[in-house]
Amino acid sequence: MSKSLRKDICNLRLPGTLAEEVDRSKVEECIPAQLQYACSYWIRHLQKSLVDPSLLETVCTFLKQHFLHWFEVLSLLRKMDENTSMLVTLHDLVQIPNHQRLFDLVRDVYRFGMTHRSTIIQAPLQTYCAALIFSPSKSKVRALFEGQIPSWVKLKPSVPENWTSLLQTLEGHLDTVQSVASSGDGQKIVSGSNDKTARIWDARSGSLLQTLEGHLDWMIVSGSGDKTVRIWDARSGSLLHTLEGNSTILSVAFSDDGRKILSGSDDCIARVWDIGLISLPQSSLPQTLEGHLDSVLSVAFSGDAQKVASAEDYTVRIWDAQSGSLLHALEGYSVLVTSVAFSRGSQTIVSGSLDFAVRIWDARPGSPLHPRDVNNEVVRSEVWSVALSAIGQKVVSGHQDKTVRVWDVGSSSLLQTSRGHLDQVTSVAFSGDGQKVVSGSNDNTARVWAAGLDMDLQTPTGHSEKVWAIAFSPNGQKIVSGSEDTTVRIWDAGSGSLPHTLKDFTGYIRLVAFSSDGWKIALRTQGSAYGQVWDLKSGTLLEEDDLNPVSTAAPSSGVPLWKPDVKD
Structure with a gap:
């Protein structure tokens, strides 16, 4: 492979030549089959080999001499997406003692590939031009290959010294991204947008896997303006059960064990439904949680499903999920509370509000009801969305000032401020491992960030x-986004490519929400009388029914919501 690779292998000459303009016969002629296979x-062959120091040194030499040549060939072969994802594998393979030099190089190679993927896919020779000159000044790839930049490029842009925290920008939606979520395994991201679409993205590559006109998840619960909560089998798309409410459903949540559903509605009431009993004649009546003075816009279960948090009317209320009794009212807000989240261990509650505050509350029994405020002098911007990492050590918040911020729960300190969105951030979510954050914005994009790292x-x-x-997606490899452009896009979270x-x-x-297996999504389409379930493998609509969902959720455990022998 090293003997055959070279710059401009197909003699295109013009840096602006698009990959789609290159005749396939010329590619076959200039890139022999054995070289295509090797590139x-x-x-994958390295992954299956016994990795020893000499082999790692060979990899290091290859990347230093031929990394850009390799990427040029991948663009010509239309195989950038899958190989950008494989850079994650390479990154993992070289994390061994005494090879820090190679690890640092591979990490920079990965960032280079993720950042410039879309440019290189479109124009192979821009690998040596735009991709290099727009890389950070201290990028190892730039330092190695700066001599490849065409001599006619006299004026170079001002760039940062190092990669920032932005990992990917998932573009494709035509309107505001209202909601984002990560699959439990971190393989996929789903996004929902005002463009009437939900999009599912590959979290490793950033590629769009599918654009949907409905919702998907192994089991899905949806809330609607028709005053019902509906439970769906996301594998078949069939409606399992309809839970009747008294007002428009504004938010829904699953308990971690998949046995309870929590809904918040326009009538100021939160309701807890035991879905293990919904086949019994009188058991579909929910436990009502009454006390709010305004619509309940955000609801969350504690990890053990014993408590419920609900928010809207300047308070966060904590309820006993079994008895429905009010345990605590967390007050101190002068404006609306926009978002609330429980930690998986049920010990911490985080809330976001329009008074610029991210508040961290100790939810353990006997703890004082005084929040630890994130410093409002640091952040002077309305909080539109908050989320906790799976183990509860970090909080991410999305803000009116277009930023995404990551906080340490233990110290309440600000770990990271990520900038890049062009409008307010409306939705945030952690990947399953807590290493990445996905955000949706009114700028029509979803973006993936490294949580706690100053990297882009x-x-x-x-x-x-x-x-x-x-x-x-649960495995973090895909992202789905929904936009006002009436499309749903599924991206590869590793490379940022858009396959569907x-x-x-x-x-x-x-x-939008992912199924636990990451192959189905659920979504809410604004203004539509129909809810939909899509299969991501086939890209087909599984079911369409008469509802207009405003919120969806799925159990993290993947526990079935309905037994096959139970009839609705």
Whole structure:
């Protein structure tokens, strides 16, 4: 492979030549079959080999001499997405003692590939031009290959010294991204948007896997303006049960064990439904949690499903999920509470509000009801969304000032401020391992960030309007986003590539969620009378029914919501 690779291997000459303009016969002529195979699969072969120091030194030499040549070939072969994802594998392989030099190089190679993926896919020779000159001044790849920049480039842009925290930008939505979520395994991200679409993205590559006009999850619960909560089998798309309410459903949540559903509604009441009993004649009546003075916009279960948190009317209320009794009212807000989240261990509650505050509350029995405020002098911007990492050590918040911030729960200190969005951030979520954050914004994009690192990986493009919803797949490899451009886009979270787009929804996508296996999504289409379930493997609509969901959720454990022998 090293003997055959070279710059401009197909003699295109012009840096602006698009990959789609290159005749396939010329590619076959200039890139022999054995070289095509080697470029496509060498990392997989390395993965199956006994990695010793001499082999690692060979890898280091290859990357120093031929990394850009390799990427040029991948662009010509239309195989950038899958190999950008494999850079994650290479990154993992070289994390061994006494090889820090190679590890640092591979990490920089990965950032280079993630950041410039979309440019290189479109124009192979821009690998040596735009990709290099727009890389940080201290990038190892830039330092190695700066001599490859065309001599006619006299004026170079001002760039930062190092990569920032932005990993990817998932572009494709045509309107605000209202909601984002990560799959439990971190493999996928789902986003919902005002463009009437939900999009599912590959979290490793950032590629769009699918664009949907509905919701997906192994089991899905949806809340609607028709005053019902509906439970769906996301594998078949069939409606399992309809839970009757008294007002528009504004938010829903699953307990971690998948046995309870929590809903918040326009009538100022939160309700807890025991779905293990819904087949019994009188058992579908929910436990009502009454006390709010305004619509309940955000609800959350504690990890053990024994407590419920609900928010809206300047308070966060904690309830006993079994008896329905009010345990605590967390007060101190002068404006609306926009978002609330429980830690998995049920010991911490985080809330976000329009008074610029992210508040961390100790939810353990006997603890004083005084929050630890994130310093309002540090952040003077309205908080629109908050989320906790799975183990509860970090909080992410999305703000009116277009920033995404990561906080340490223990110290309440600000770990990171990530900038890149062009409008307010409406939705945030952690990947399952807590290492990445996905955000949705009114700038029509979803972006993936490294949580706690000052690094910028990529910004996939695609949506043409505001992005309203976004989510990771459970394994963190895919991202789905929904936008006002009436499309749902599924991205590879590793490379930022966009393999699937679901189009032509009748309204924008506001909320999206992944199934536990990462192959189905659920979404809410604003203004539509129909809810939909999509299969991501086939890209087909599984079910469409008469509802207009405003919130969706799925159990993290993947516990079935309905037994096959139970009839609705």
